[in-house]
Amino acid sequence: MRILIYKLTLVLTLVFLSNYALADKWSDQFPHIKNTGDIPGECSYESMSKKDYSGRTLKINTHAVPVMGEPTALHAEQFRKLTGAEVKVVHTPAGDLYAKAMVPFQAGQAPYDIVFGFSNFIRDWMQYLEPVPEKYVNMRQMQDVTQSHIGVASWDGQMIQFPIDGDRHYLKYRKDVIDNPKFQKKYKADTGRTLKIPTTWKEYGEIAAYFNGWDWDNDGELEYGSAEVMKKDDLMFAAFFSRSAAYSKNPRTPGGFYFDLETMEPLINNPGFVEALNDWVAATKYVPPGGINFGLGDEINSFGGGQTLFSFSWDDAFVKAMEDSSPIKNKVGAAPLPGAEKVWNRGDNSWDMGHNQAPYIVWGWAAAVAKKSKNHDMAFDYLCFFANDANHQADIAIGRFGVNPFKKSDFDPQIYIDRQGWDPLIAKSYAATLMGMEEYSTNRVFPLRVPGVFQFTGAVATGTSKALAGQLSPKEALDEVAAEWKKIIKRVGADNIRKAYAVGVALEDNKK
Amino acid sequence: MKFFYIISKYLAITLWSMFVVAPFLWALSTSFKDFNSVTKKATYIPWLQFEPSLEGWKVLIRSPAKGGVDIIEPYFNSIFVTCSASLISILLGTLAAYALSRFTFKAGFIKNNDITFFFISQRIMPPIVLSIPFFLMLGYLELLDSLFGLILVYIVLLMPIAVWIMVDFFNKVPKEIDETALIDGCNPYQAFIKVVIPNSIPGLIVAGLFCIIFGWIDFFFAFILTFTEVQLLPVKIVALNSSVTPWWSLSASALVSVAPLIVVAFIVERYLSKGDLSGALK
Amino acid sequence: MVVTHFKMNFKHKFVFLFPGLLVLIGILIFPVVFTVRLSLSSWDSVYPGLDFIGLDNYIRLFTDDKRFWESFFRLSFLSVTTVVLQYVIGFSLALIVWKDILFKRFFRVLFLIPMMTTPVIMTVIWRTFFHESLGPVNDFFSLFDVTPLWLSDEKLAKLTVIIVEVWQWTPFMFLLLLAGLLSLPKEPFLAAAIDGASPLRKFIYVTFPLMAPISIGAIIIRLIEASKIMDTVYVLTSGGPGTATETSSFYIFIKGLREFQMGYSAALSFTYLIIMIISLTIIAKVLGKLLINRY
Secondary structure (H helix, E strand, C coil): CHHHHHHHHHHHHHHHHHHHHHHHHHHHHCHHHCCCCCCCCCCCHHHHHCCCCCCCEEEEEEECCCCCHHHHHHHHHHHHHHHCCEEEEEEECHHHHHHHHHHHHHCCCCCCCEEEEEHHHHHHHHHHEECCCHHHHCCHHHHCECHHHHHHHEECCEECCEECCCCCCCEEEEHHHHCCHHHHHHHHHHHCCCCCCCCEHHHHHHHHHHCCCECCCCCCCCEEEEECCCCCCCCHHHHHHHHHHHHHCCCCCCCCCCECCCCCCECCCCHHHHHHHHHHHHHCCCCCCCHHHCCHHHHHHHHHCCCEEEECCCCHHHHHHCCCCCCCCCCEEEECCCEEEEEEECCCCEEEEEEECCCECCCCEEEEEECCCCCHHHHHHHHHHHCCHHHHHHHHCCHHHCCCCCEHHHHCHHHHHHHHCCCHHHHHHHHHHHHHHHHCCCCCECCCCCCCHHHHHHHHHHHHHHHHCCCCCHHHHHHHHHHHHHHHHHHHCHHHHHHHHHHHHHHHCCCC | CHHHHHHHHHHHHHHHHHHHHHHHHHHHHHCCCCHHHHHCCCCCCECCCECCCCHHHHCCCCCHHHCCCCCHHHHHHHHHHHHHHHHHHHHHHHHHHHHHHHCCCEECCEEHHHHHHHHHHCCCCCHHHHHHHHHHHHHHCCCCCCHHHHHHHHHHHHHHHHHHHHHHHHHHCCHHHHHHHHHCCCCHHHHHHHHHHHHHHHHHHHHHHHHHHHHHCCCHHHHHHCCCCCCCHHHHHHCCCCCCCCHHHHHHHHHHHHHHHHHHHHHHHHHHHHCCCCCCCC | CCCCCCCCCHHHHHHHHHHHHHHHHHHHHHHHHHHHHHHCCCCCCCCCCCCCCCCHHHHHHHHCCHHHHHHHHHHHHHHHHHHHHHHHHHHHHHHHHHCCCCCHHHHHHHHHHHHHCCHHHHHHHHHHHCCCCCCHHHHHHHHHCCCCCCCCCHHHHHHHHHHHHHHHHHHHHHHHHHHHHHCCCCHHHHHHHHHCCCHHHHHHHHHHHHHHHHHHHHHHHHHHHHHCCCHHHHHHCCCCCCCCCCCHHHHHHHHHHHCCCHHHHHHHHHHHHHHHHHHHHHHHHHHHHHHCCCC
């Protein structure tokens, strides 16, 4: 009996050590995964090393360096070492990703095996893409992806884009101001209200206006209220939808946020959106000088550089602020987007008073395989490898990579505390905020994913920027947008759009 | 009075020089900064106002797997494509310009001026709409993502400039010169090469420079018509432009892009002065 | 001017002209025809392919597209202003460095450099230069306690675009005019010197008329190029604030490559082409009458 126990212990020890040895073997060769070693799975380093793609070439079009561009190139290097394939990576700025993919696709060609883009391209380019094969969907690493991100990557139940990143809009604020007793007292004394994390856009505006235009962190420079994406470029309409979600997404009137699903009547100029645009025009008073020409890069520079109190779009600004070299590291916090104190009820044609919240599951980076590519097997293996557990854990710990949490196991605060030196409280609130938007929300807004999506968003961008510039009043601007939307619907075909929009509405009204 | 005149001349060119140089100095200073030096406030002097770093420059030779963009190969690609296309454009364009300046063409109501205008009107079309047809055309000829395909497209873009400028310069060279040469027994080709060309060097130099410049700075066609094999410099540099606009590396790359052309500018100036037609026309 | 015909065969003139002309037509014929055909279709991201919808795109742009005509108006304003400024400044600079002056060659080279910068990259530098809170321009203005909104005020944004364009393309005028000056014959100037003309009279009666043909050529080509202004607007303001700096070329770009309405964009381009050809022909004739036939 004793001998048996000894033998068992020996065997178990050997197994344990050999796993360890295996992990060390890969992390020695690939320092990128040194913190976790290789994590076993169908697409792990170990598995990939067994594949032989030598003599074949994989072509990838990805985003500029470093956001998404650097991890693409890094994983390409690793993939090459493991499988012998030659991987050619091309980098394109964000605004041009669509054109760079669509022009060849529409000319009947597929010069890239893998194309990166934003997940809201899906309806426009899915006809040129190869759906993700069952075997990848069923892998353990894929099952770990949150439901909303599987939804974002799929169309009508079929996974078209390979989840490699997750994105959402959330509120970022300066902890050293909001949680500061000195300022809390001052604010209360001056305004009679409490200084706290804003729960409505009105509160957001009040607090931002109060802290606008004076030096509240004693660095010798003026600070301002909020940094927002207001430049009339390809992204600003997302900032607008973030602001309007809570005013217009009414859980009592399902069946459409952008359009009424039944009638295909645009809802973009209803009072909910107008109210949000009113707020936004007011915001032009508490952004830094030149703020209405801020693109995402400027917003990151501004909030991440310590210039403003608030910001609320993508992860990048927060991640930048929490980098080791940042002077405001561990001085920022994350919270859900503000809601609204009232929401428009289009059934009753009146406001429903009472707090309403509606997270905006905004699009993020997506990658997909071209249908006409001759290297489906290699391409999907690459993407799977990109998103494998070991790589993913390493990627989300490197801020500049732009890979943000989208797997259930990503929402563990320890990752950020250990690997990136985040303050435990901040890490916990970050994980909780993100998790809350993903898994627990039942009243949310999904990105618009209908045919001709960029015609709709282009109209929104033009209209709202005219209001911000003061060329039109908010109501006039949105009426103009609605009129433009009607024309687009006529051109593209109401039925086409309804069919596509229904897919999104089903995800939005998701009642768990 | 004369004094005032001289002072105002020097003042004017000094002011303009400052205006010309200002963004370059800013770019130079910015190329040594990093995120923190850029986001607090405007800073100018390294060591005094900010900690300089070579990151902006090093990124230009690093591979993308380490967060950089390697511009060395695109650099040479751009030089090759620009020079080849310019050379061919100048050649074909100068010949055509000579014909339009000296001879009369008449086909129905289309006259010389119309043909000249036809050449230059090629430059009016916004490039965007030409993207799909050029794509299809080069795709059919299997010239996509190739140096030769790009050169072909650039010839179309640059030749009109050569024609337009050379017609003006040839018109300045009096026809008597040609006639004298012909009377002396030259055939038209010899007259052209031996007599007219040497008298229009400034024009050739200028046309050549413009061809090189417009070829070097093109972004759009290089962007649409190349994929992974051939990358030109502007397309590669723009690969740095992700969410966080890297002021530092873009500044460094702007300076690096302009460098070879500065050399060309020196050469141009030299020949321009030489072609000064001071003295009798031979 | 007496037109002398060379005594030679037909074939010579075609040998000179045709290589260039044929290459141009050969490469361009398909794209141009395709663009016209494209404008008669409704090719966009949803319905790629050349269906035939007749003149619908044109009807739409003439009756239903206020934005296109507004952008045209803006474009005219911006391009005419920049070209006039470039001409005046370029000519003045060329005149100054034409004759002997200290460091003449240095200045000549220096003044050429701005047009050699790649617009796509250089405009990013300008964007940081004019950044309202982090750029040097407003750092300077903060001495006077003002913060001009270079890129976010409707009027100032236009001014900023003009400044950048003038910086970049004045060298073009400068070089062309300088080359023209350097190839002027000496005789008229000798005659003027004998007559004892002042510098001003010399300029008005000798230099300027002799430079008239080149001036017209330079202005026309600059107008063509200026009208295609894209990268500057795109990087600096994206056509904003609102639509304050949105030009036709920018609008065509947005409709074409961002919204992917290729068919409509082709119709816009073709209309733009026709309008430009007509206006340039008129401008060339007007300038010709003004400048050449006066003396």
